[in-house]
Amino acid sequence: MAVCVAVIAKENYPLYIRSIPTENELKFHYMVHTSLDVVDEKISAMGKALVDQRELYLGLLYPTEDYKVYPSHQSPCVESTFPNQLCRYGYVTNSKVKFVMVVDSSNTALRDNEIRSMFRKLHNSYTDVMCNPFYNPGDRIHSRAFDSMVTSMMIQVC
Amino acid sequence: MEGLTLSDAEQKYYSDLFSYCDIESTKKVAANGRVLELFRAAQLPNDVVLQIMELCGATRLGYFGRSQFYIALKLVAVAQSGFPLRVESINTVKDLPLPRFVASKNEQESRHAASYSSDSENQGSYSGVIPPPPGRGQVKKGSVSHDTVQPRTSADQQEPASPVVSPQQSPPTSPHTWRKHSRHPSGGNSERPLAGPGPFWSPFGEAQSGSSAGDAVWSGHSPPPPQETWVSFADTPPTSTLLTMHPASVQDQTTVRTVASATAANEIRRQSSSYDDPWKITDEQRQYYVNQFKTIQPDLNGFIPGSAAKEFFTKSKLPILELSHIWELSDFDKDGALTLDEFCAAFHLVVARKNGYDLPEKLPESLMPKLIDLEDSADVGDQPGEVGYSGSPAEAPPSKSPSMPSLNQTWPELNQSSEQWETFSERSSSSQTLTQFDSNIAPADPDTAIVHPVPIRMTPSKIHMQEMELKRTGSDHTNPTSPLLVKTSDLSEESKINSSVKFASGNTVDGYSSSDSFTSDPEQIGNNVTHQRSHSGTSPDNTAPPPPPPRPQPSHSRSSSLDMNRTFAVTTGQQQAGVVAHPPAVPPRPQPSQAPGPVVHRPVDADGLITHTSTSPQQIPEQPNFADFSQFEVFAASNVNEEQDDEAEKHPEVLPVEKASDPASSLRVAKTDSKIEEKTAASVPANVSKGTTPLAPPPKPVRRRLKSEDELRPEVDEHTQKTGVLAAVLASQPSIPRSVGKDKKAIQASIRRNKETNTVLARLNSELQQQLKDVLEERISLEVQLEQLRPFSHL
Numbered sequence: 001m002a003v004c005v006a007v008i009a010k011e012n013y014p015l016y017i018r019s020i021p022t023e024n025e026l027k028f029h030y031m032v033h034t035s036l037d038v039v040d041e042k043i044s045a046m047g048k049a050l051v052d053q054r055e056l057y058l059g060l061l062y063p064t065e066d067y068k069v070y071p072s073h074q075s076p077c078v079e080s081t082f083p084n085q086l087c088r089y090g091y092v093t094n095s096k097v098k099f100v101m102v103v104d105s106s107n108t109a110l111r112d113n114e115i116r117s118m119f120r121k122l123h124n125s126y127t128d129v130m131c132n133p134f135y136n137p138g139d140r141i142h143s144r145a146f147d148s149m150v151t152s153m154m155i156q157v158c
Numbered sequence: 159m160e161g162l163t164l165s166d167a168e169q170k171y172y173s174d175l176f177s178y179c180d181i182e183s184t185k186k187v188a189a190n191g192r193v194l195e196l197f198r199a200a201q202l203p204n205d206v207v208l209q210i211m212e213l214c215g216a217t218r219l220g221y222f223g224r225s226q227f228y229i230a231l232k233l234v235a236v237a238q239s240g241f242p243l244r245v246e247s248i249n250t251v252k253d254l255p256l257p258r259f260v261a262s263k264n265e266q267e268s269r270h271a272a273s274y275s276s277d278s279e280n281q282g283s284y285s286g287v288i289p290p291p292p293g294r295g296q297v298k299k300g301s302v303s304h305d306t307v308q309p310r311t312s313a314d315q316q317e318p319a320s321p322v323v324s325p326q327q328s329p330p331t332s333p334h335t336w337r338k339h340s341r342h343p344s345g346g347n348s349e350r351p352l353a354g355p356g357p358f359w360s361p362f363g364e365a366q367s368g369s370s371a372g373d374a375v376w377s378g379h380s381p382p383p384p385q386e387t388w389v390s391f392a393d394t395p396p397t398s399t400l401l402t403m404h405p406a407s408v409q410d411q412t413t414v415r416t417v418a419s420a421t422a423a424n425e426i427r428r429q430s431s432s433y434d435d436p437w438k439i440t441d442e443q444r445q446y447y448v449n450q451f452k453t454i455q456p457d458l459n460g461f462i463p464g465s466a467a468k469e470f471f472t473k474s475k476l477p478i479l480e481l482s483h484i485w486e487l488s489d490f491d492k493d494g495a496l497t498l499d500e501f502c503a504a505f506h507l508v509v510a511r512k513n514g515y516d517l518p519e520k521l522p523e524s525l526m527p528k529l530i531d532l533e534d535s536a537d538v539g540d541q542p543g544e545v546g547y548s549g550s551p552a553e554a555p556p557s558k559s560p561s562m563p564s565l566n567q568t569w570p571e572l573n574q575s576s577e578q579w580e581t582f583s584e585r586s587s588s589s590q591t592l593t594q595f596d597s598n599i600a601p602a603d604p605d606t607a608i609v610h611p612v613p614i615r616m617t618p619s620k621i622h623m624q625e626m627e628l629k630r631t632g633s634d635h636t637n638p639t640s641p642l643l644v645k646t647s648d649l650s651e652e653s654k655i656n657s658s659v660k661f662a663s664g665n666t667v668d669g670y671s672s673s674d675s676f677t678s679d680p681e682q683i684g685n686n687v688t689h690q691r692s693h694s695g696t697s698p699d700n701t702a703p704p705p706p707p708p709r710p711q712p713s714h715s716r717s718s719s720l721d722m723n724r725t726f727a728v729t730t731g732q733q734q735a736g737v738v739a740h741p742p743a744v745p746p747r748p749q750p751s752q753a754p755g756p757v758v759h760r761p762v763d764a765d766g767l768i769t770h771t772s773t774s775p776q777q778i779p780e781q782p783n784f785a786d787f788s789q790f791e792v793f794a795a796s797n798v799n800e801e802q803d804d805e806a807e808k809h810p811e812v813l814p815v816e817k818a819s820d821p822a823s824s825l826r827v828a829k830t831d832s833k834i835e836e837k838t839a840a841s842v843p844a845n846v847s848k849g850t851t852p853l854a855p856p857p858k859p860v861r862r863r864l865k866s867e868d869e870l871r872p873e874v875d876e877h878t879q880k881t882g883v884l885a886a887v888l889a890s891q892p893s894i895p896r897s898v899g900k901d902k903k904a905i906q907a908s909i910r911r912n913k914e915t916n917t918v919l920a921r922l923n924s925e926l927q928q929q930l931k932d933v934l935e936e937r938i939s940l941e942v943q944l945e946q947l948r949p950f951s952h953l
């Protein structure tokens with residue numbers, strides 16, 4: 001159900017960013033970037049937070065967000081002003097690698113557990129990518145397995 | 159253009175090259191694409207190349223016709239040999255070595271790091287149909303590489319000494335573009351990434367370049383029909399097997415060279431047909447991979463850490479992205495390290511990629527670690543075979559034609575060996591099935607492993623048997639049984655299984671069968687049960703016959719008594735001892751007098767038993783009870799048979815009583831005789847078996863036991879009352895022989911007593927069953943509650 005999935009490195013540059021409506025990619029880039037501030041805020045708020053799964057999951061970053069409706073994406077939604085509401089969720093790993101996921105909230109209402117599971121899958125795939133000796137941390141992620149996993153997550157929506 | 163005279167080898171060579179370049183089969187080769195690559199691969203200065211082109215007339219024509227091409231090639235050879243380029247030199251220079259072309263193309267793909275020294279050969283860019291290099295006969299890759307390397311500073315920096323030898327590649331299948339990389343047998347051949355187009359025609363007769371550097375070069379030469387060359391190589395080099403040609407086997411290459419292209423073509427065809435799976439790893443390849451693995455990690459069962467693997471595969475000069483993907487595919491368990499199988503899969507993928515194969519999205523099945531594991535074992539076994547195979551071609555080399563046939567022959571063998579790879583997977587699966595099979599066998603184990611459950615099962619079986627016995631005895635009984643029968647019928651109406659009654663009836667038979675079972679397996683009540691069950695069918699036969707055969711019942715009974723002691727240890731404990739002690743004290747004679755007493759007591763006892771049974775845990779009491787009964791029977795029989803004491807008198811009494819088939823009655827009788835019993839110990843086990851094995855004699859001891867139980871009543875707890883009854887019955891059994899011969903009154907009294915005990919037990923049984931039902935109902939209700947709760951938990 002994800003509309004956009006992004007993996008942000010520790011230094012806040014994207015390692016991997018992919019969105020389903022590919023034409024709005026730039027918009028998602030911005031969205032993710034702005035979400036980083038929220039992520040950082042949450043991280044700092046935790047202080048010396050214990051490192052566990054729960055803490056890794058940051059939850060909803062932005063409750064709602066106007067999503068500019070492009071003609072191609074216009075969906076017969078109820079609200080006219082907020083046709084699509086996007087929710088962004090954050091997740092940070094121990095190594096300060098952040099996952100940001102933008103989810104279209106029109107269909108899926110809260111499925112916190114599902115979001116968590118998606119992040120878990122992301123984290124696992126990211127770990128697999130990391131295990132690859134040919135991957136230099138800091139490089140963009142080109143792993144096909146990772147791509148396929150993200151696609152599976154995003155395709156669910158469509 | 160001057161006439162061009164070419165030697166046969168040259169002719170072949172040039173024609174091959176031409177065919178290679180003439181991708182469009184237009185008989186004209188434009189001065190671009192492969193031709194350019196070819197010339198570039200010739201490692202000649204540009205001006206020389208231009209000169210050549212001019213000389214051959216291509217510039218005039220604008221394309222390379224066949225003749226021009228040939229001339230150009232010849233000029234290349236001339237130039238490479240150092241001769242000045244002259245038109246005349248074409249024909250004047252004798253013994254011109256074949257032009258050498260260093261694969262320069264497809265570097266991006268096929269480049270293997272020098273250190274890699276893999277013989278990554280011609281990439282798929284080769285049209286797979288290129289005939290093998292004409293024979294100067296030596297397309298020794300090694301030599302080629304060697305030579306070519308020397309003159310030029312090949313881009314591939316191969317580390318001459320690099321232990322990594324270019325992996326052999328088997329052109330597994332149809333893709334003709336597959337070039338087998340033959341491994342330098344000598345190893346350490348630096349592999350030269352071979353650009354597809356630049357076939358390397360190793361200079362003939364050049365020494366094998368076994369040395370490292372050569373490899374890279376020759377990689378180029380593995381040119382033509384990858385398979386064919388392989389084939390030819392296979393002839394020669396021992397290492398190069400059919401599938402994986404060893405460029406390294408330079409020496410052999412010479413012989414290979416001699417192979418006619420036609421044969422090569424045949425081989426290619428054969429080869430392609432022999433392999434269906436492009437990803438299959440041949441044995442040679444596997445061996446090569448294993449060797450490479452060893453260089454990094456001596457322990458074949460160990461791992462190669464990611465960093466080491468990275469270095470290793472980086473030498474292959476594949477782009478990092480592709481290497482990363484290969485890693486993703488091959489690291490099956492995602493642990494950042496490569497096992498032998500994973501390493502082989504990765505290596506194979508690298509080789510494939512270098513040969514131009516696209517990397518799959520998913521790991522091919524043949525590269526799956528689990529299969530490879532199997533293949534390992536096969537590989538080990540096959541190695542000798544493979545060696546043999548490879549050896550044959552190696553030996554063949556000298557003879558050109560024979561080499562080919564031998565190669566062809568070896569192919570099917572190798573194919574078979576490769577097929578074995580797959581069989582292993584099947585074997586693994588079969589092994590798995592075997593394990594499952596074994597597990598299935600386990601449960602089928604008979605009672606040896608299962609003692610406890612048996613008693614549980616006994617219940618229904620015993621009940622069944624009792625029913626049968628009851629019915630049977632009921633029919634046989636006359637007076638003594640009639641009242642009991644009425645009672646039993648009532649009981650049976652109450653509960654479908656009139657335990658006691660049926661025990662009574664069945665005991666006669668059960669006891670018999672139990673005795674049989676005892677003989678077979680005295681210690682296992684379950685056995686008794688099963689036996690009894692089996693016997694139940696034949697119980698009618700058992701009841702009729704005379705007392706049970708003189709089996710070692712006493713011993714059995716004793717053992718069973720021990721068992722009884724064990725089983726009753728929890729419940730009866732001392733009381734059993736008391737029970738045992740009691741019977742001997744009871745004189746058999748006063749049975750009739752005691753009959754009323756016990757009869758009187760019996761109901762109490764029965765009640766006590768019932769209460770006892772109700773209070774006591776259902777499982778144990780039930781089991782022992784049943785067991786008791788069976789043992790009763792057994793003991794009765796045994797005791798009756800064995801001991802010809804006073805109880806012997808009761809034998810005739812018992813017999814008729816038994817025929818009454820009321821274990822209750824027999825119990826009653828036993829009660830009366832309980833005091834007489836001496837073998838309470840024996841009776842104890844008999845108690846166990848009483849209910850299960852009907853015996854003619856058993857009723858007597860049963861009677862005794864009942865009697866003894868009556869006596870013991872005051873002393874027995876609730877817990878033990880029931881068992882006490884049984885014990886009493888059992889105890890009475892030994893006394894039965896003593897009572898045998900007593901007057902009929904005593905017998906009848908004992909019969910009555912037994913019947914009463916039967917009714918008591920029947921009541922007890924019904925109560926127990928009711929308790930069981932209650933418990934089941936509770937369980938069902940609990941389950942329902944659980945289910946009700948479950949949906950909430952899901953939410």
